[in-house]
Amino acid sequence: MTTTPRRYHITTFGCQMNKADSERMAGILDNMGLISSDDPNEANIILYNTCTIRDNAEQKVYSYLGRQAKRKHQQPDLTLIVAGCVAQQEGEALLRRVPELDLVMGPQHANRLQDLLEQVFNGNQVVATEPIHIVEDITKPRRDSKVTAWVNIIYGCNEHCTYCVVPGVRGREQSRYPEAIRAEMEELGRQSYPEITLLGQNIDAYGRDLPGVTAEGRNKHTFTDLLYYVHDVPGVERIRFATSH
Template identity: 85%
Template sequence: MTRNARRYHITTFGCQMNKADSERMAGILEDMGFQWSETPDDADLILYNTCTIRDNAEQKVYSYLGRQAKRKQEQPDLTLVVAGCVAQQEGEALLRRVPELDLVMGPQHANRLEDLLEQVFQGNQVVATEPVHIYEDITKPRRDSKITAWVNVIYGCNERCTYCVVPNVRGVEQSRTPEAIRAEMEELGRQGYPEVTLLGQNIDAYGRDLPGSKPDGSHLHTFTDLLYYVHDVPGVERIRFATSHPRYFTERLIRACHELPKVCEHFHIPFQSGNNALLKAMSRGYTREKYLRIIDTIRRYMPDAAISADAIVGFPGETEEQFENTLRLVEEVGFDQLNTAAYSPRPGTPAALWENQLSEEVKSDRLQRLNHLVATKAAERSQRYQNRIEEVLVEDQNPKDPSQVMGRTRTNRLTFFNGDIEALRGKLVKVQITEVRAFSLTGTALEMAIA
């Protein structure tokens, strides 16, 4: 079979950063002459872009790999690649566990995929997990959506939260230059993408590592400066960003979001725990009180803004009373959405070695109680949409009802309404909300907002 006819398949686990990395690697493979295959079983090159935030994501990778490793014994020309955070964490150990692998590469190496594969095609087994300076994005991603696009603004993370494996696997913070970010957004505007999400593991750290500082010692480039610099890119109608860190979240950033009409009124700010002693044990660098002040400030500027977050239950040593502090914070804030997880010990993190681990039963019980409260509060928050007119960016057909399309409000609420996807995809439509649920809405289209 000629190289040009080769087919590839990518399976992505984990966060938005991983999805963005997969799109860039798909772009590289297509530049190399590979064609996308819907299923891994028809592909000549299979790439698993992995996540190690929780143990079950990691186990899933191994079960997928096992199936393809067997296939490779019958088809020796099959190329198997593991990229992402499990690759970075396990490195050489992955090859010992799955000797059929051809390439193990950490997230910092995504833009080097072609060079690494060339080494593989010369008959080498390659492990690329050493820290590198990330090459500027000259790759053309093969984007999964024609409506919304990710744009990385900063890679890596310098925080040292005691439960988190990200700094070990994604490396130190590396900000892209404002000019490179704007150029990528301008290209997306020309291609007709109405919405861009700016991404960073800790987006508020943007610019700290770029050269130059002000006379008062502060940074020349901050994430807020970046928003002012890119907000008017032609063709891009909506700008979102994630993920924020309460330690660095400023009133100036909130004011910018309020002032800049394209920036959506949705903030994703993980709080992890509602108890100060646990926040300290987690090395989060803020208190419950500071977190609540941030939420109050957002609501002072934008009373209607949607707020989502992440929370962990069952962190080592968490008492029932400390868990109830988390419940009270959720009650007080009333999140639009909350990603919840039971604590899962990760290799190489301090908290994994502590002796005060909680039982799976306690973690499971607390997770259920928290999820019940989250759904109740989200349903209450949803009530504000009843009968309102919302601007919805149409993304796709409703998979459960082909007569409906679906998209998101500026506050990131999933919304369904009757319409023809071919006519409406990528359009901003005014929709009157007729039905509210905890995490989604249904409505009736009134008219096109923007043709």
């Protein structure tokens, strides 16, 4: 007797970081043997990667969730996931508002999607919003473009501007090591990606959380140093970056 593979559908709201996170989570789901579906009504795993910066995007999430929650009453094996910044901001309150949810996960937990889903498949309702150290991206993203690719270099922000919720939902700054960033870019060059966009909530802050100082007493790793280090990756013709503080 054969089992029909689960199908998943991801809807992404918000910034480039969310788009990059969605590609990584899609890569994890592909690696688990799941099949991507363009039609959410054909999927039995629905993942909303959410944004809390724009109220319109946040309200859309609740509208979409309402429709899928009704569907779950008719299809109990449907798995509903809210990831991203709304998940981080609301946490367990989301379960009270939408009790049909199976998994609420903040952006720091994107790389843990497989582990969290396995808990859900074992019958648990899971909330993962605690601050954690982000492990290196070890899953190959399912990239939406054949021309340009996102590469995360720093997560989070320490600035706490009065108008911005990012530090509260994305956490403190966590920089990736230059060697890991260049290795990912070299792989993209081998895959014939001519353009790479380096991503961070506060890309100017890259490296200030990494250990080491120079003989002159400055941080050993800075964004300027990183650009010098990766500017000559074979096959990559253009390097962009976003967003600066």
